[in-house]
Amino acid sequence: MLNSLRSIVQEVNAARDLPSALGIIVSSVKSAMRTHVCSVYMRDDDGGYVLMATDGLNQNAVGNVRLAAGEGLVGRVVVREEPINLEQAEAHPSYQYFPETGEERYSSFLGVPIIHQRKVLGVLVVQQVEQRRFDEGDEAFLVTMSAQLAGVIAHAEATGGVNSGKNEVATQARFMGVAGAPGIAIGEAVVIAPEADLRSVSFKPCEDVDLEIAFFQRCLMAVREDIKGLGAQLKERLNREERALFDAYLAMLDDASLGGEVTERIRKGANASFAWSEVILEHEQIFNSMNDPYLRERATDLRDLGRRVLAYLQESNRKKRVFPDKTILIGEELTASMLGEIPKEKLVGLVSVEGSSNSHVAILARAMDIPTVMGAVDLPFMQMDGRPVIVDGYRGAVYSDPNEHILKHYTAIDLEEQVLFKGLEALKDLPCETNDGYRLPLWVNTGLMADVVRSLERGAEGVGLYRTEVPFLMRDRFPSEEEQRSIYREQLAAFAPLPVTIRTLDIGGDKALPYFPIEEDNPFLGWRGIRVTLDHPEIFLAQVRAMIKASEGLDNLRILLPMITNIPEMEASKALITRVYKELVEEGYKVKMPPVGAMIEVPAAVYQARELAALSEFLSVGSNDLTQYLLAVDRNNARVADLYQAFHPAVLRALQHIVTEAHAEGISVSICGELAGDPGAAILLMAMGFDMLSMSATNLPKVKSVIRGISSTLAKDLLAEVMAMGNADQIRERVEQALNDADVARLIRPMGSDDFEE
Incomplete structure (x- = not known):
């Protein structure tokens, strides 16, 4: 069986x-x-x-x-x-x-x-x-x-139902992924793929069949010449049986074989690249399913031949590429270099089949304010090129060929967003305080210099999280101490005298450095965060030296330690930081010992919050990881994304416990996960007693507007009510109802888009 x-x-x-x-x-x-x-x-x-x-x-x-x-x-x-x-x-x-x-x-x-x-x-x-x-x-x-x-x-x-067999996506198709960067984008899909990738070729209609067939034949002829040349070069090094492989390659390119099948598909309306990739992949599947090991191995030869021809077919396409004014870039796995191929003024949205909200491209998208959906695993991206597309970066949804009703709905959301943000610009210099005078500082999360200008323009009062892994991700090696010092100095100087919280290197999980790979069956429970840097003190010490040296004369540095799970990790980290500080003082640097804090993002740290607070100058909650660890839900997995509930009673109770414990030790506590940037959640966090909220610059104006529109009394009453509830959906509904009653509900999300169903 x-x-x-x-x-x-x-x-x-x-x-x-x-x-x-x-x-x-x-x-x-x-x-x-x-x-x-x-x-x-x-x-x-x-x-x-x-x-x-x-x-x-x-x-x-x-x-x-x-x-x-x-x-x-x-x-x-x-x-x-x-x-x-x-x-x-x-x-x-x-x-x-x-x-x-x-x-x-x-x-x-x-x-x-x-x-x-x-x-x-x-x-x-x-x-x-x-x-x-x-x-x-x-x-x-x-x-x-x-x-x-x-x-x-x-x-x-x-994909909208049964495939018609015409290589088309049905109209009104909706695909779900993971929200990568907030916002709404309406535009035309442009599919981008790695060079000569047979599985990433998009369908395009063939406008002139005879021209397309002639172009295909020229590419086949070029590959034939290449193969003959390879055979001649290797003639003296191969025996007769091995040289026969090149003859087999040439035979497969004949009109009676693969070439003929492709020509037939071009006549039916497909472009040459798509027709070729389809034929090769179908034959590869046939070879792979064969019982004979020798025949199965021929699938490798077929792939090699397929890539050689595809490289010629795609070379012409790349030269002709023109990007539409509202380009929505779609690919199996988008990279930063792919974003660079498109003029900045034309790129309005991103969709990646693979990747997570913490992928490099998602971090860049948030910094560039480009609505993005990651992990759209069901998206038939090869068939999307040239189609009208809507990207809903709030819900992680992608709509292909939207009907008039959906298009009208999202166009209205987009227009409302533009009007809303223009209205919020006036809040920049106003304090973030409730209408009964309760003050709550709003800080920002950064990772790129591009974040700095936007953060200051929107009234940020400090940096609650600077992600140092971003500069590490952008290189093909570990950055030197001096390179790091220069990067950190820019951040510290840009915000001075406002505080800047720099987190030590947080790799592992879904953030892997290409030059320092970490292969694990369960990376989120593996070698990540402080575990990596304590095991490699040479990395940790160089980074801390760069941070403290960068703070000279500014004195606005705070150091944050990620993934702390026990007291010995905190003690060992602080000992290394103290050692670096003393060494720099001895070397003549005029620096001050920066405040050091623990990041609370695992359940173990929640229940040792008091002990960690006693060893720290501040605590910072990473609500993203804390939520997924508490609920045992991978927030980047589209299959269980609906179970990732930031308003889950267990999450709210854990957050309240952390605040209580930190304040009992007389230290401040902030929160820097996505939850802080949710205007509805921000009300509850304020009522819990968080001393500051740190979020993306994009969300800061909305959060400030909501807080300024309510009273602290309303927030505390609302918190007391929801803490007695046992259902996350009911809690979110109650929060939205309360903010609707306070006439600030439109700032939670545009036009109730989370509830929209076509």
Whole structure:
């Protein structure tokens, strides 16, 4: 059964569209289970379930037989969300007969639900003429098969339904990812891919078939000449059998082989690059599925040939590339260098299939105020080029080919954002205080010099978090002590005399340096943060020396230690910092010992907050990591993103505990995660007693406006009310209701976009 399952999964994954995949499944499962019928029912837009594919029942019934949830045996599988295994189906009270299917001959019935992220997407059914109780092995096989099918159907739903087979994304498609940088972008998709990457070629319609075929033939001819040249160069170094590989390459390029298949696809409307990549990938899949090891290895040869031809095909395309005025850049894995290829004034949005909100490109996007979605794993990005697209950087949503209703909605949000921010500019020089006089300083998180100007323009009163890993990420080696000193000096001088909190190197987790790779099965619970730098004191000492030297004459440095989980880590870190300070004083530098603080971002630190506070001059909460560790949810994983709830009662209670413990030791406590930049959450954090909030410069004006629009009494009453609640969704609703009553709800998020469903 296991071999059958692997074989079916391989075929399904190679299918070009959903109908093909369903056809493969029903025929293959019927054969593997040696039964008479296999059928798939899928949920429709009205919540019912339609027969979408069958091998054994009348084909005329496909698309015509529909059951409501709870109706018939199929409907009962949906309601129960578990398999139903019957020896005599017609005797069951839920049995319902549909004459058009011709199923009256079948007695045995086994149906299993197809479930994806807690939703029943369909039902997979097998039937047999004889009375037969399908055994546990049969049931387990079908359950496993349905789990595989769930991903296929979910992807089809994400792309707007069944693929038409014309290499097009259906209109009104919505894809979910992870919010990378806030904002709304409306523009035209431009797909960018690494050079000669067969899996990253976008579909473009062919405008002149004859010209495209001629161009393709010229590229083939160029590759033929290259291969002949390679063969000649290696003639003396290879035996006759090995030289035959080059002859095989040349044969594959003939019109009777790959060249002919590609030409046929160009005639049907595809551009040469896309047609070539499709043909190569299909043949590669065939080779990979072969049992013979020698033939499987030929897939490597095919890929090599494919890349050689694609490089020629893409060279011409790159020379012709013109970026639209409102470019939304889309790629499998965007990089900083890709952003640099597009004129700054034309780039309005970013979408990356891979990556997280902490990826290098996401950090850059936030610094550049470019709405961004990361981790859009279901996005068929190769087919997006030239399409109208909306990027919702608040929710992590991407809309392809939006209809008039969606476009109108997001255009209104975009316009409201522009008007709103213009109105908030006047708040720059006003204090952040409630209407009854409670003062709360707002600081900013930075990582690039580009952040500095925006932060000061928006009224920042200090830096709560300067991410030193950003300069490390931008190099191909560790920056020297002097390079670091120069970078830190710029930040400290730009904000002086305002305080600047510089965090020591925080790598690991989802932040890996290309020249210092950390390969781990579970990086978030592995070698990261202070664990890395204490294990490599040469890195830590050089960085601390650079920080303290940079503060000479300014004295506005604060040092923050990431990922502290126990007292010995804090003691060891402070001992090294003290050693550096004393050495610099002995060397003649006129510097002061900077305040040192612990970052509270793991549960262990929450429950040792008092002890850590006793060893620190301040505490700073990293709410992003703290939330994901408390809830055991990877916030960059789109599959569980809805479980990452910053308003979760456990998170709020942990935050209140930290403030209480820090104040009991007489030190200040700030918060520098995304939660601080949420205007609704900021009200609760203020009421808890946080001494300052640190956020992106983008969010600062909104938070200030909300705080200035309410009273501290309202905030404290609201906190007392929500701390007694046990449901995160109810807490968020109550906060929004309170701010709506205070007439500041529009600043929480534009026009209630989180609740919008097309």
